[in-house]
Amino acid sequence: MKESWRWYGPFDRITLSDVAQTGATGIVHALHEIPYGEVWTEEAILARRDEIADAGLGLDWVVVESLPIHEDIKRGEGNLERLFANYRQSMKNLASAGIRTICYNFMPLLDWTRTQLDAPVKRGGTALRFSQPHMAAFEIHMLERDGAEADYSEEVRAAAKDWFDASSEGLRQQLLNSIMSGLPGAFDRYDINGLREALKRYDGIGRDEIRANYARFLAEIIPAAEELGMRFCVHPDDPPRDILGLPRIVSCEDDIAWIMAEQDSIANGLTLCSGSLGANPKNDVPAIAKRFASRIHFAHLRNVAKEKDGSFQEAAHLDGDTDMVALAAALVAEERRRKQEGREDWEIPFRPDHGHELLSDIDSGTHPGYPLIGRLRGLAELRGVICALTHQDVSYA
Incomplete structure (x- = not known):
């Protein structure tokens, strides 16, 4: 190869x-x-x-x-x-x-799409992570997307609400930046309002x-x-x-x-x-x-490495x-x-x-x-x- x-x-x-x-x-x-x-x-x-x-x-x-x-x-x-x-x-x-x-x-x-770019790794270093509760918090409480609640379990929605209520504006901006980071070389980077407008073009x-x-x-x-x-x-x-x-x-x-x-x-x-x-x-x-x-x-x-709630984290190449x-x-x-x-x-x-x-x-x-x-x-x-x-x-x- x-x-x-x-x-x-x-x-x-x-x-x-x-x-x-x-x-x-x-x-x-x-x-x-x-x-x-x-x-x-x-x-x-x-x-x-x-x-x-x-x-x-x-x-x-x-x-x-x-x-x-x-x-x-x-x-x-x-x-x-x-x-x-x-x-x-x-x-x-x-x-x-x-x-x-x-x-x-x-x-x-x-x-x-990831929700965290620097999740700690057990023996040191950081990894990319996708947190289902954080994504739910983004969609339900930050983006306020119609119908988002139906895409997540009751357990995940509760964890999302807890995170959102405890989060600062800085943490919310960090979450948005992490989600936008999956666009290498792209010319579009969205704030919340911009993302709402972009999503409207997919209506129907x-x-x-x-x-x-x-x-x-x-x-x-x-x-x-x-x-x-x-x-x-x-x-x-x-x-x-x-x-x-x-x-x-x-x-x-x-x-x-x-x-x-x-x-x-x-x-x-x-x-x-x-x-x-x-x-x-x-x-x-x-x-x-x-x-x-x-x-x-x-x-x-x-x-x-996958988790029961739908979250996952990048593992070492021979782990996971x-x-x-x-x-x-x-x-x-x-x-x-x-x-x-x-x-x-x-x-x-x-x-x-x-x-x-x-x-x-x-x-x-x-x-x-x-x-x-x-x-x-x-x-x-x-x-x-x-x-x-x-x-x-x-x-x-």
Whole structure:
């Protein structure tokens, strides 16, 4: 498997030299400075590709994460032909630069969502956390979203009320900032009133409508991906549940099966994110990896520890609720199958997703969830597992 690393370019406090020292050779990157819906020009792509390659560190840009989908497409709003044309042109420009794997998501309005960015870890350091009571407090008491109470249990609602009543304005602002932090590179950051207005644009749009809009996107994009020899891979919802009353439609095995069947093409694939899928108690992540192995083009490997009330916290990569060894074994087996078929693209790029802030990571100002040492620890652990799994011919006599 190809060891890779998410790098935010000019927005990142972690340098390419730092990345090279982790041992990773693939760069996962996006042109975050370009507004959603605009064309990624060939000049801009080549400049960033060459910046990575010309550093002389043995790094290359292997995956785009992500080529964002404009909210109008998700809502099915207005004349979308220009947005689809721009998206296809960006794809063509990426392909001409030799970059052929695109990770994307179809989460309405918000990307990944957490309620705390610095939850303490037992042996030191901090982690990302999603607290169900804190999210309920935000929706019910801060956002005052109609119908929010029905989305939470009585126990969670009571805990949410207790937290809200005891919280200061500073803590409430910190909660809002944490929820907004899942929009890396996005141009929209909402205050409470702004978020209310943004949600209004989704009035009357339910699960069926979101699915229909997604199906149209796939119909517009996947044939172009086939012609360009590209691999599209959808990222699961994070967390894998409805958020702010907005439907999430990439949250479980059945959702993935629907997506794969909607455009039954190797170009229409999956980013296997073990943390996102692992936050849903119904998901058996290694089993999902085995079922859709032939359509996995990219992997995010991380772990979460779930709690009974629906909360979860980022765990160390080999801890948490997902059997990471079994998952890695499924991916390694698929790589072996592809290699035996003689495929040139047999290698699956993966990156250590999210990490604890450890040691000098603390207060270093890196993107939430993307510290240097915490991810390096995760990469080292995953490297060891994969190394053991791929040494099939070693004798231990």
